[in-house]
Amino acid sequence: MNYRCDHVHLRSKDAVAAANFYVETLGAREIRRDGSPVVSRVTVDLGGLTLFIEQAAEAIGPSVEPPHLGIEHIGLAVDDIEATMVELRRRNVTIVSGITDVRPGLRVIFIDGPDAVRIELLQRSDVRLGFR
Template sequence: MDAAYLSYSIDHVHLRSRDPVAAAGFYVTVFGAREVDRVGDPVSRVVLDLGGLRVFIEQAPADIAEAAVPPHRGIEHIGLRVADIDAALADLAARGIPLAIRLTQVNPALRTAFLDGPDGVRIELLERGGRA
C-alpha cells in the first residue's frame, strides 16, 4: 500500500514507574487525569485519560535504568496545552509544585513552562495564541 493512503493517529503514551499507582495519582491530582483501569494484583499497570490522551503507567522492572535528565534523545517531554498558563502556574504554585523551567515567552503566540513529574518525566505547559 502507498504510504500516502495510510493514516496514523495517536493511541497512547507509555510510561514506566517504580510505583505506577503513586505516579498515576500525580497525574490525577495535578492535571485532573481520570483513572480508567488498573491491571494486575498487585497493580502492574494503571491506565489514565489525560485530556483525551491515553497514558499507560507500567510497573518498571527493578533492574531498569533511571530516566535520563533532559535534555536528551528520545521522548523529551509531554506537552499539555492550557487556555490560561498564568492560572495554571498559580494553581501549581499554590499546591507547592515547583517549575523546572520558568514561564517563557517563546514567541508572540506561544508561552511555555516546564515541571518534572514522577520518574523523570518532564512536562511542558503551553499556551498558544498570544496575550495582550
C-alpha cells in the first residue's frame, strides 16, 4: 500500500473567518467555497497541505485545551523564525510560546489558530541532516 496526504479536515464555528485567518496570517491560498447562499466549506492550500474548513453545526462544542488526544497540532516550516515572530505580533496572533530552541538546528513557536487549532511554526537549520 502507498499512502500519501490528501487533506486535513477542520470544523469551525465560522468557516469563512477561519479560512481568512489561514489566508491572511499564514499565506494560505483559498481554493474554493462550497454552499450557497450559506458557505458550508472553504478549501485552502496551506503550504501544500489541503485544509477543508467545514462550517460546524451550532450544537458542536469547542475543543478541549491542549494537550489532548487526536491531532495535536499542525506544523509549518518557516525560513526566519525571528521575522515570523515579529509578523505574528504585528497581526495580534495569540502566541502560546515564544521562540524555543528545541535542540541545535530546530527553533519553534506555537500559536493558536481559529477553533482551538494549535499551530507550530518551525525553523530547521541543521545542515548535517540536510534541513534548511
